[in-house]
Amino acid sequence: MKWPKPVSRTPRLGRASLSEKAAQRLTITLLLAPAILVILLLFMGGLITGFLRSLGYFPLIGLNDFNFEAYTTVFTDNGFIRSFILTFHIAFTSTLIASILAVASAMLLRPAFRGKRFVQFIFSLNLTIPHLVGAVGVLYLFSGSGLVSRLATGAGLIDSPQGFPAMVNDPWAIGIIIQYVWKEIPFIGVIVLAILLSVGEDYESVARSLGANRWQAFRNVTLPLIMPGVVSASVIVFAFTFGAFEIPWLLGSTFPKALPVLAFESYTDVDLAARPQAMAMAMVIAVMSSLMILAYMKVSRRYVRS
Amino acid sequence: MTQVTLSALTKQFDEKSPPAVDRLDLEIESGKLTALLGPSGCGKTTTMKMIAGLLRPTSGDIGFNGESILSIPPEDRGAVMVFQNYLLFPYMTIAENIGFGLKMRKVDRKEIRTRVTDMLDLVQLPGFEDRKPRQLSGGQQQRIALARALIVQPNVLLLDEPLSNLDAHLRDEMRELIRRIQTEMEITTVFVTHDQEEAVVLADRIALLFDGQLQQFDVPDAFFESPESIEIAKFFGGTNFIPGHYEGGEITTAIGRFRAPRSAVEGGDAVLSIRPEAVTLGAAEGNSVMGRIRSHVYVGRYARFRITLGEIEVEAITDPAQVKLFNDGDEVPVTFDPAKIWVIRPASSEQ
Numbered sequence: 001m002k003w004p005k006p007v008s009r010t011p012r013l014g015r016a017s018l019s020e021k022a023a024q025r026l027t028i029t030l031l032l033a034p035a036i037l038v039i040l041l042l043f044m045g046g047l048i049t050g051f052l053r054s055l056g057y058f059p060l061i062g063l064n065d066f067n068f069e070a071y072t073t074v075f076t077d078n079g080f081i082r083s084f085i086l087t088f089h090i091a092f093t094s095t096l097i098a099s100i101l102a103v104a105s106a107m108l109l110r111p112a113f114r115g116k117r118f119v120q121f122i123f124s125l126n127l128t129i130p131h132l133v134g135a136v137g138v139l140y141l142f143s144g145s146g147l148v149s150r151l152a153t154g155a156g157l158i159d160s161p162q163g164f165p166a167m168v169n170d171p172w173a174i175g176i177i178i179q180y181v182w183k184e185i186p187f188i189g190v191i192v193l194a195i196l197l198s199v200g201e202d203y204e205s206v207a208r209s210l211g212a213n214r215w216q217a218f219r220n221v222t223l224p225l226i227m228p229g230v231v232s233a234s235v236i237v238f239a240f241t242f243g244a245f246e247i248p249w250l251l252g253s254t255f256p257k258a259l260p261v262l263a264f265e266s267y268t269d270v271d272l273a274a275r276p277q278a279m280a281m282a283m284v285i286a287v288m289s290s291l292m293i294l295a296y297m298k299v300s301r302r303y304v305r306s
Numbered sequence: 307m308t309q310v311t312l313s314a315l316t317k318q319f320d321e322k323s324p325p326a327v328d329r330l331d332l333e334i335e336s337g338k339l340t341a342l343l344g345p346s347g348c349g350k351t352t353t354m355k356m357i358a359g360l361l362r363p364t365s366g367d368i369g370f371n372g373e374s375i376l377s378i379p380p381e382d383r384g385a386v387m388v389f390q391n392y393l394l395f396p397y398m399t400i401a402e403n404i405g406f407g408l409k410m411r412k413v414d415r416k417e418i419r420t421r422v423t424d425m426l427d428l429v430q431l432p433g434f435e436d437r438k439p440r441q442l443s444g445g446q447q448q449r450i451a452l453a454r455a456l457i458v459q460p461n462v463l464l465l466d467e468p469l470s471n472l473d474a475h476l477r478d479e480m481r482e483l484i485r486r487i488q489t490e491m492e493i494t495t496v497f498v499t500h501d502q503e504e505a506v507v508l509a510d511r512i513a514l515l516f517d518g519q520l521q522q523f524d525v526p527d528a529f530f531e532s533p534e535s536i537e538i539a540k541f542f543g544g545t546n547f548i549p550g551h552y553e554g555g556e557i558t559t560a561i562g563r564f565r566a567p568r569s570a571v572e573g574g575d576a577v578l579s580i581r582p583e584a585v586t587l588g589a590a591e592g593n594s595v596m597g598r599i600r601s602h603v604y605v606g607r608y609a610r611f612r613i614t615l616g617e618i619e620v621e622a623i624t625d626p627a628q629v630k631l632f633n634d635g636d637e638v639p640v641t642f643d644p645a646k647i648w649v650i651r652p653a654s655s656e657q
Contacts, residue, residue: 202391202393203393205360205380205387205389206387206389207406207410208359208360208379208380208381209359209360209380209385209386209387209455209464210381210406210410210454211381211407212381212410213379213381213410216381220409220410225397
């Protein structure tokens with residue numbers, strides 16, 4: 001009896017697998033096409049239109065030439081520079097404070113203790129509360145006629161609510177920072193806590209056993225291990241706080257204004273000629289956010305590599 | 307040189323479950339290698355972490371050279387633990403890893419560098435300073451972890467399953483390295499293992515733990531020759547246990563009476579235990595009974611026979627050549643060498 005020749009079922013390496021790969025790539029592209037289309041049309045489309053308008057190209061109102069006038073105006077305007085500094089201050093300070101407090105809270109929430117689930121629930125509760133609600137809360141608590149001010153007056157710490165330091169609509173953007181910190185601690189904290197739990201306590205145990213005290217173990221071992229997570233979470237927070245409009249609009253001072261507020265107000269200005277400037281500002285915000293993300297990728301990749 | 311004393315050491319993680327370590331008394335000799343042996347989950351690593359100060363005991367005491375160290379934080383105990391999965395700090399170079407303990411002690415950089423080089427020589431990995439942990443094999447990582455512990459000149463070295471993640475030939479190498487370093491530096495060393503062979507080969511003394519309780523603390527050969535219970539004998543590969551009555555140096559069982567000068571009991575109900583290697587087939591030299599060969603396996607280095615003696619079945623491990631002498635079903639005289647019989651108390655009186 002003759003046995004049939006064995007048929008090789010394994011594809012030959014080389015051309016066959018190459019065309020297979022190409023087919024695979026095409027499938028993935030097709031599957032992603034709807035998402036890519038939305039991104040291209042809405043996001044890139046908007047960005048390109050915005051960019052063209054920032055260059056002064058706005059045929060609808062008779063502006064047909066390309067120029068950098070809007071950028072020159074924006075960058076030479078003292079108000080814009082101050083707005084830029086204020087916005088950076090808001091984003092940087094709130095991100096820094098929120099990150100430090102989030103890491104501290106995550107460290108506190110890491111060990112097992114009675115009622116941990118409940119505490120964790122409370123901790124992450126305000127992830128679900130909208131920013132606007134938080135802003136209203138800050139108004140109620142920290143404005144000149146707010147709860148804290150009245151309590152301080154009642155306790156005799158200040159003579160009258162007028163003596164309460166400006167914390168809302170103030171030049172240092174304290175109200176805005178309070179709101180962002182309050183809202184972003186659980187966001188960063190939940191991410192850091194997840195990393196802490198997955199890293200475990202063994203590395204710290206090794207460090208302690210080798211002679212590191214609590215602080216040294218945290219500083220030299222735990223912190224470097226969780227840093228990639230802290231960086232990635234805080235960059236998201238930074239990019240958001242840099243570009244968000246509603247909180248500085250509600251809680252910010254009248255001068256200087258945060259960049260997103262300034263851009264929005266120029267955009268809604270009755271003078272349509274202010275549009276290019278609004279777009280130029282929007283571009284600056286977009287470029288800044290992109291730079292932040294690039295910087296983050298560089299930093300985090302350095303950590304991941306090692 | 308540090309002597310470690312555990313007195314009634316207990317760790318209970320929660321009230322509902324039994325203690326992980328239960329009233330453990332142990333005197334760990336200074337400058338010797340002691341194994342904490344037992345199946346997984348028997349409290350070995352928990353004991354080790356308590357010695358290192360990484361876990362707080364529920365009750366009991368730990369003393370170094372007679373002085374309680376419970377109030378001393380881990381960083382000041384000088385009891386350094388090497389974990390089973392090495393746990394080299396991934397973002398540090400090998401030199402930074404090894405020098406970590408000295409850096410924490412704020413030792414001058416130059417001195418750290420020379421001592422790191424010395425350590426790399428000691429663990430036979432010279433020139434590895436600038437590599438990263440992930441570039442190293444498991445065996446190399448383990449040696450770096452060992453070097454990282456040794457550089458701080460610990461009072462007590464604690465090794466958690468030091469050989470279990472290594473393949474066979476690396477195991478031998480590592481075993482020799484640990485022995486050599488331990489003898490040279492005379493560090494009191496405790497290591498945890500679930501592998502009785504590893505414990506026997508490496509340790510000066512073995513503490514056997516089941517369910518958080520100390521079963522026997524002895525030199526390795528005692529676990530083969532005079533185990534204190536059937537469970538201990540079984541853990542060390544004992545297979546033949548025949549119940550009987552012990553009196554006047556003889557044990558009377560269902561299959562006959564045997565001379566047995568070595569015993570853990572004075573008299574009364576007892577169990578005859580004999581290791582399969584000590585059961586001989588063929589010549590009847592006294593202390594023998596007739597048995598029938600039920601089955602046999604040829605393993606190469608030895609042969610294993612199963613023999614029925616009335617109601618009882620025993621196992622014999624013999625010279626491999628004996629498979630040519632006997633067939634399954636044959637009647638053979640089975641001899642228990644009196645010097646190798648060990649009479650144990652029966653399991654029921656154990657609890």
